[in-house]
Amino acid sequence: MKIGVFVCQCGENIGKTVDCVGVAKSCASIPGVAVSMEYKYMCSDPGQNLVKQAIADNGLDAVVVAACSPHMHEKTFRKAANGAGINPFLVEIANIREHVSWIHDDVPSGSLKATDLIRSAVEKVKNNAPLTTIKVPVTKRALVIGGGISGIQAALDIANAGYEVVLVEKEPSIGGHMSQLSETFPTLDCSQCILTPRMVEVYQHPKIKLLTYSEVEAVDGFIGNFKVKIRKKARSVIDEDCNGCGMCIQKCPTKKKAYSEFEEGMAFRPAIYVPFPQAVPNIPVIDRSVCTFYKTGKCKICETVCGRKAIDFMQEDTILEEEIGAIVVATGFKLYKITKPEPGSPYEGYGEYGYGEYKDVIDGLQFERMASASGPTAGEMKRPSDGKEPKKIVFIQCVGSRDESKGFSYCSKICCMYTAKHAMLYKHKVHDGEAYVFYMDIRSGGKMYEEFVRRGIEEDGAKYIRGRVSRLYEENGKIIVKGEDTLAGVPITIDADMVVLATAMVAQKEAPKLAQILGIPYDKHGFMSESHPKLKPVESSSGGIFLAGAANAPKDIPESVSMASAAAAKVMILFSSDILEREPVIAQVDESTCVGCFYCQKVCAYNAVERKEIKDRNGKLIKVVAYVNEGLCQGCGTCNATCPSKSVELIGFKDEQIFAQICALNEI
């Protein structure tokens, strides 16, 4: 092998404290080095030409450049060498600027170190093999899971960039929690008014395939090349035939058989229903657990009244398969319920607040529905027990959140804001009412957020009391609230007409299951984990899978939307080329020596190691070995260091390469 060594002076940057001429001279005597030269600015055009020329003149096979950090110019020199016909992976960099000249003043010892580093690079390059970047084709079709505001935003952004999107929502309608909100902080604009147009846009978008009442069942493959199985649950209504006239809903006799999920249990719905009037798609679904026909075999009134013959009692779940290039997970959150915990649940309920026994103790979403003009009380403040207007209302913040003893250590981030909103909405509706807010801290970091909270206190007269409530109980039609004002140091008891609990935003119950299907990590609370908390907040750790909105952590609407657009941008970056090029630094298994212990599989954080069956000519299974999926492997090399039989090696950083470097540095 003929190797060329090129020592850069970087003007005075290297030249001043490293004897470049001397170094180049002594490197010439390293076995295998055919030419060794120095130059003032190696990265400049003349410098690069010098390298190219030397390659051509000497018929070099490999190149070592001793210059600045590889993070600066590795790419530059790989490209230059490639221009002269050398495989880019036969170029190694010795960092003699950041790691030598800039940190050492002593010329002799600095020069010695520079020589050592070059020798180490030379020995490594001798063991390098020509490699080609990995090219994977990209299916330019995105899957968005979850149709809340985050999923809607991501789907629209990607679709508007011209790519196809499959949007999967598990409920009968898209819209998520935002569709339940009355007005939104910090502007108090109507939630439905800004959301509905976007829902409709999704429905009408030619590039978006909307699958509601559907769930992702399996995901195979890797970045650019996923295969996704989606279960479309039986609606009992044929989508294509239904025109959303609503006759079936009107005539269904089971008017009060089920609590409306959308109204948070404060109203009823029949067996056949759409969650709310603006639902998208406006196609009803039959809840088979409630429908008289499914229970007794009689009724079918809906079928009779349906002019479009759209009811299909025999409909079954269908499984769709989709080819997908990138995935956005936007499955949102759930609100913590204070009811008694289910057996086996790691979370404690709120016994001291009555485990949800008292009718006039409601949660934030129930308040949203009560405040909403289209809600069960048509926007009037009427407490659930007797429909009276509450004159004294107490809001309690941090219920569930920041409560280690209930299992949730984190702050839910939005409840300070929505409580302030609730107090304001209440005061706007009940002018002679009193609103008290029990809080621990007010967290209102955001544009116009603090000003919003102050307005609630200063203009609308909400009374804020710093302290956690110890107990709630019902006495004579009042909810007795036992608190302490920790600022004044006095106990406070309030006989409230209604109490609203700002309960924690928690992960979807099924989120861990979905994360496992996708092969992405989730935190101990069930929120999907980002790849890096600062620099890769929308990437999951699996290539091609991105996160948006409250599925990742408690978030408000502006944050959810920004994250969704960011995730969409990441998808578009991926889709902007037909093929994906990746450094070939990936692990590779030697099937002949692999003993199939799968320790490598256990340590791989990317699920990149798969099982592969080796069969003989007759199809008889000989053994099962590890196989590294190129698309998933990120090249960390952990498997390599773990393998007891040394059967999996990280290309570019193989054992021989590192050994060669070690030996070169420590010549006895």
Place this chain on the structure above:
Amino acid sequence: MKTGYYPGCSLEGTGKEFDISLKRVLKDLDVELEEVDDWSCCGASSAHGVNHVLSLALPARNLTQAQNQGLTNIMAPCAACYNRLLSTQSSLMKDKVVKAEVEDLLEDKINGNLEIINVIEYFQKIGVDKIIEKKKIDLSWLNVACYYGCLLVRLGDAGKFDDEEQPTSMEDIVAATGAKPIDWNFKTECCGAAHSISHTEIVESLTKKILDNAMAHDADVIVLACPMCHSNLDMRQLNIKKHHPDQKEIPVLYLTELIGMALGIDGEELGMDKHFINTRQLLDVQQQKKVRKV
């Protein structure tokens, strides 16, 4: 195997009727207890309040007594004793250093295998069916407020036998007697038992709130399972009446007394004549029902 019995000091004194009624009722239910040999005081809140190691050593002595007697479980009817015995065993098993210190004082070893139960758990074990089966008197005219107090359910890390905030186990037993357990708000509110003698003014105020809430929810009687709570809720009504002449009285019964009433046992045999608040009226109705039934 018999259940070990740790009556505790109060059941020899102020809580005598708890002991009397318990033993009387068990006779009718055909179950027997075996008293822990030469048991000593558990130190209650006094030792606990001022001295950590002693607060463990005193109950621990009873654990070793029971162990040495070959018992596998101890039933302690007094909520304070129950709490002390249970948490002592649990904390000694968790903290080896303190365990060694205590064992040094005791000159004996703790094995940590005793099952420590309270009177409610004990009746759960005997089975509510047995009460229903042996029931002789209709108590459906009686509204009962079940009072747990604080120590019975707040066991910290030591264990859990019922919900800390909304317990219902006593209600289940009361329902088996035929009486009607009512819903009320102060069943786990503290009556200040620790200050029973030292700060009567506090105890009076706390007790009054509890009594008033029970009566506001139409309770005819308060039923409980702790001699300390009993002396507060029963005896203190006299003091309260001194300061609040209009205060209504409400009889306070031990759970065992209520069970005894349902089994048709005479009030005197249950020690119900020892209360400060008269139980005569209750017993009269009980007698009428008895006569009518015959």
Place this chain on the structure above:
Amino acid sequence: MSGHHSHKDPLLEEIEHLTSQNTSVCYQCGKCSAGCPIRDFAEESPNKIIRYIQLGLYEKALKSKTIWLCASCQTCTTRCPQKYDLARLMDALRQLAIKKGYKPDRAVYKFHKAFLKQIKDHGRSYELGLVRDYKLSNIASLTLFQDMDVAPTMLLKGKLGILPHNIKGKKAIEKMFKKYYDKKGDE
């Protein structure tokens, strides 16, 4: 890679040792105080007591009447969102107050002492003796004679034994107390 070893006040270390907990976990939410039965009778709220400790104002905590009024009901401990066992802190502070010579609430302290004396002398608590001893040590406090009203009734109803019940293992208990106090010094 060594951990941080911040310097801690010896008194704080003793408190944390006695309670086996880190005082800093309390975030001063006041939920303990809000549910405390003696809150209305105490000038300083229970959460203030732990705040004093956090601020290093140990004397204020040890002098506070609140630690003596605490009824050991565990309500605070049961409901603390940070799982801080405040009842145990109250125990520890009472012990420390005695040890450091701070004046305890007379009524409470004398009661505890009288109670323990009964156990030491008899192995069980002998209530008449307890009331007697307790009263004797509290001549100054007139209000406490109130209880004498009920004592005769109790005697009549057979609820107070006239003679103490001495257990067989009485000697062993006495020895236990002695051994303990010899080691720790009388408190």
Place this chain on the structure above:
Amino acid sequence: MAENSFEPKITAFVCNWCTYTGADLAGTSRLKQQTNARLIRLPCTGRIDPVFIMKAFQNGADGVLVSGCHPGDCHYNAGNFHARRRWAMFKEMMDFLGIDNKRLHFSWVSASEGKKWVDVIDGVINTVREQGPFTQYKDINKETEIPVK
């Protein structure tokens, strides 16, 4: 070489994303250091095989430093976690071979910790210098069967 002028050879195995970049930063900030360390850049500390360390000692390194991202900050999610689990094993192996633990060091240096890098590397060099030259490599060669190249 005289005892007082002994200059140890240190081989440092560092991850590309955190420590290598941190060392770059020390360079850009012109933070002066002793010249004894030679860095070997690996994608992740998870790639570091115990054999690398043995190999370095066998070939005459006087000290070894392993440094990567802070726990929880690993560029590859969990590589440094696996590395840390292995480090405990290294220590045992060192004991077994009778190599003083003062010759093998571990640290976390992030991409922004140029100053920390200097402190770490100078600390390691000074500690190893105090140990004197490492001469037992021949014994190790006998005891272990890793062939020396």
